[in-house]
Amino acid sequence: MRHRNTLTSVVVIVLWSLTMTAHAADSSWSVLYFNSRKAEWEQLAGASLRIEGRVSLLGSGQMRLSKCEVPIHADEALIRSLQGKKHVEISGQLKKENGKFQFHADRIKVLPTDVEDFESRSTRLRNSKASEWYELGDWAAERSQYYDDAELGKKSHSAYDKGVAAEWRELKADDADGRFQLAQKISTYKLAETRRMELMHEGNRILCSTFLRAKPDADAATKLLAKLAKDLPGSTKALKEYPADLTKRYEQEPLGVYHDSADDVRSQLHRLLYASVVTKSILDDAAKSGSNGDLIADRLEKDVPEAKDLIQQYRAKKLAWRVEQSGSATRAEIEQLAADLRAGQQADQARMVLTQWLKGRESRLREDGPLGLLQLADEYLALLQDEPKAVSFLVEANRIDPLFDNVSNKLTSLGYEKSGGIWVKSTGQKPVVPMPDLQQFIPTAIAIGMNATTARLAMGGRPTSVARVVAKGKTSEVWSYGQPGTSRLVIRLETATVPPELRVVDISSER
Numbered sequence: 320m321r322h323r324n325t326l327t328s329v330v331v332i333v334l335w336s337l338t339m340t341a342h343a344a345d346s347s348w349s350v351l352y353f354n355s356r357k358a359e360w361e362q363l364a365g366a367s368l369r370i371e372g373r374v375s376l377l378g379s380g381q382m383r384l385s386k387c388e389v390p391i392h393a394d395e396a397l398i399r400s401l402q403g404k405k406h407v408e409i410s411g412q413l414k415k416e417n418g419k420f421q422f423h424a425d426r427i428k429v430l431p432t433d434v435e436d437f438e439s440r441s442t443r444l445r446n447s448k449a450s451e452w453y454e455l456g457d458w459a460a461e462r463s464q465y466y467d468d469a470e471l472g473k474k475s476h477s478a479y480d481k482g483v484a485a486e487w488r489e490l491k492a493d494d495a496d497g498r499f500q501l502a503q504k505i506s507t508y509k510l511a512e513t514r515r516m517e518l519m520h521e522g523n524r525i526l527c528s529t530f531l532r533a534k535p536d537a538d539a540a541t542k543l544l545a546k547l548a549k550d551l552p553g554s555t556k557a558l559k560e561y562p563a564d565l566t567k568r569y570e571q572e573p574l575g576v577y578h579d580s581a582d583d584v585r586s587q588l589h590r591l592l593y594a595s596v597v598t599k600s601i602l603d604d605a606a607k608s609g610s611n612g613d614l615i616a617d618r619l620e621k622d623v624p625e626a627k628d629l630i631q632q633y634r635a636k637k638l639a640w641r642v643e644q645s646g647s648a649t650r651a652e653i654e655q656l657a658a659d660l661r662a663g664q665q666a667d668q669a670r671m672v673l674t675q676w677l678k679g680r681e682s683r684l685r686e687d688g689p690l691g692l693l694q695l696a697d698e699y700l701a702l703l704q705d706e707p708k709a710v711s712f713l714v715e716a717n718r719i720d721p722l723f724d725n726v727s728n729k730l731t732s733l734g735y736e737k738s739g740g741i742w743v744k745s746t747g748q749k750p751v752v753p754m755p756d757l758q759q760f761i762p763t764a765i766a767i768g769m770n771a772t773t774a775r776l777a778m779g780g781r782p783t784s785v786a787r788v789v790a791k792g793k794t795s796e797v798w799s800y801g802q803p804g805t806s807r808l809v810i811r812l813e814t815a816t817v818p819p820e821l822r823v824v825d826i827s828s829e830r
Contacts, residue, residue, distance in 0.1 A: 347371045347408050350387045351465050357388070364415050370422070371408040371430060373466060377401055385466060389413070393424040406430045433462055437474045444481075449489070452482030456508070479508040487518070493529070498522035516585065519550050520577050520592075527592050535603035540596060547593045553586030554593035558625040562587055594623045605633065612637025638663065645672050646679050654702065673702045686781060688772030689723045692716035696729065706733065714742050720772060720820070771812060771821040774798075782810070796821060 348356075350372035356363070372384035382391050382398055384407075391409060401407065411424035431439065437459055444451050456478035463472035483501060490497045502518040505511075523546065530536075530543055547554045569576045569588055577588055601622065605615045616633040619626055641648075641656050648656065653676045660669035677698055684691035693716055696709040710733065716726045727737075736745045765777045775781060782798035794814045801807035811825040 349462075350384050351461075354386070354388055360413060360420055361415070363413050364420075365412055367410070368413055368422075369408055369410045371406070373406055373433075374401060374404055384409075389420045389422050391422045391424055393427060397424070397427055401427060401429070404429050406432045406436075433459070433466075433468065433471050434474060437471065437478075441474075441478065441481075447485070449482040449486035452478050452485060456482060476508070476510060479504075479510055480514075483508075483510065483514070493525055495522040495525040498525070517574075517578060520585070520588070521574060523547055523550055524573060524592060527596055530596060531599055535600075537600065540600040543596055544593065547589070547596065551589035551592065554589040556586070556590060557623070558587060558590055561625045561627065562591075566591060594626065597622050598626065598629070609633075609636030609640035612640065635663075642668070642672055645676055648676065650698070657702070670703065677702065687776065689716035689720040689726055690772060690776060692719075693723075693726055693729065709733075710735065710742070717742070720770065765808075765810065765823065765826055767823050767826065769823045771796075774810065774812070774823050778808075778810075783807075794821065 347369040348371070350370060353368075353370050370384070370387070372387055374382065375385035376383035377398055380392060380395050380398060382393065382401065384391065391411075393409070393411075406429070408428040408430050409422065409424040410426040410428070411422055414421050414423055430436070437455070440455055444455060456475045459471050459475035459478060462468065463475055483505060486501055486504075487498075490501070498518045499522045502515045502522070505515040505518065526543055526546070530539060533539070565576075565584070565587060569591060577585060580588065598619070601615060601618045605611065612633040612635070616630045616637070619630045619633065623629075638656075638659060641659075645653060645656060653673065657669040657673050660666070660672065677695070680698070681695060684695050687694075692712040696712040696716075699705045699709040699712070710730065713726055713730050713733075716723065717730065720726070730737075730742055734745055735742045737743075765774055769777065778798075778800060782800050783802065784799045786797040786799075788795050796812045798810040798812070799807050800810075807829055809827050809829055810823055811827075812821040813824050814820065815822045
């Protein structure tokens with residue numbers, strides 16, 4: 320049994336030796352590979368080998384290959400023929416003499432230099448697959464590092480560049496991840512950072528284009544903005560001014576403009592991409608009516624301050640919405656709206672809005688009789704400085720209730736005096752006094768003897784129902800406040816003799 324195991328081991332060793340000998344005879348080993356098989360040199364002794372490498376030393380009957388760990392012996396004439404040669408392939412046998420290994424060469428073949436070999440292989444690889452360029456680059460990079468050859472190192476980079484270009488041409492137009500992976504290869508191969516940034520920009524631009532076409536998605540916006548901030552330097556830094564010309568050229572030819580731009584301009588392009596995502600995420604919340612235009616403008620001003628035209632556009636939308644809603648505005652709101660319009664160089668629009676607002680109030684205030692007309696006069700004076708219109712309301716109020724002193728006092732303060740029953744402008748105009756607070760003239764409770772205007776003000780508005788009777792030249796009205804079936808207040812008014820107007824003569828409650 321032991322004899323059989325020994326025989327098996329011998330057979331394995333012989334077969335291995337024959338295999339190695341055949342392999343060595345069929346292919347040329349680099350010095351790097353030959354050195355890596357040092358543990359097997361004992362078995363390789365006597366086998367025919369071919370080793371290629373760079374000539375580092377020539378002497379009498381011997382030579383050295385750069386980095387090779389064994390000396391090489393050859394015929395003197397063969398050695399002399401190598402003067403001036405840089406790259407060779409030696410054929411011969413590895414021998415061990417006096418405990419030391421030597422290589423005895425019987426043939427030496429001059430080879431192209433590594434750079435020459437690279438150029439030849441590169442020519443054959445034109446329009447080849449990316450993998451073949453990467454393989455050539457790996458070969459050049461390995462030998463460049465081993466021999467500390469800077470020129471060959473540059474050649475390896477050019478091969479990797481061509482591999483990246485070939486792989487880029489195969490990518491689909493919307494393959495953002497493929498571009499990011501290719502950018503990582505550029506880092507791995509230590510190629511130009513400008514090229515890596517082109518791929519990062521291109522990939523992120525694809526993501527931005529997809530986002531801008533999609534439905535609103537706040538989470539997607541947050542994730543994309545975080546990626547842009549990480550990948551594209553300068554993207555989160557607001558620009559002092561919006562670069563209109565650069566933006567136009569970038570929109571027309573984004574990749575070409577980016578390729579041709581220096582780093583400082585590329586930072587601006589990064590910002591434009593980032594701002595487009597921020598802007599969309601903000602505008603997705605904008606109401607079509609413009610009702611939240613100020614809110615949108617405030618957000619834009621905070622996050623995209625360089626978009627001044629867009630900010631102004633949304634402030635204008637809010638202002639336009641306020642104009643549309645001005646009919647239901649309070650006096651304070653309409654005054655503020657007019658002030659904002661004037662601040663925006665829209666004085667004519669401000670006057671038109673005030674005029675329409677006042678006309679909208681006129682019919683309702685007329686229902687309040689002299690007090691309502693007095694308020695109209697006040698508003699025309701305060702808001703439009705329209706004295707003729709204000710005076711017309713005051714004269715009308717005085718005609719309805721000649722005893723309402725606040726009306727006659729206001730006319731007097733405006734420089735008018737009554738002559739022959741007609742209010743005319745006096746020659747010596749008195750200074751205009753401020754309009755009194757109308758709230759002080761509203762009574763707190765209904766009382767017998769009140770005229771119709773004052774009674775309506777005391778009740779806070781028009782009655783639920785009115786019944787009128789005219790007989791023998793005398794008018795009487797019954798006002799009811801409250802819905803039928805509930806407790807109601809009933810007020811009866813009759814025409815007084817002096818002055819000839821309706822006055823309260825009875826107040827009662829009924830169900």
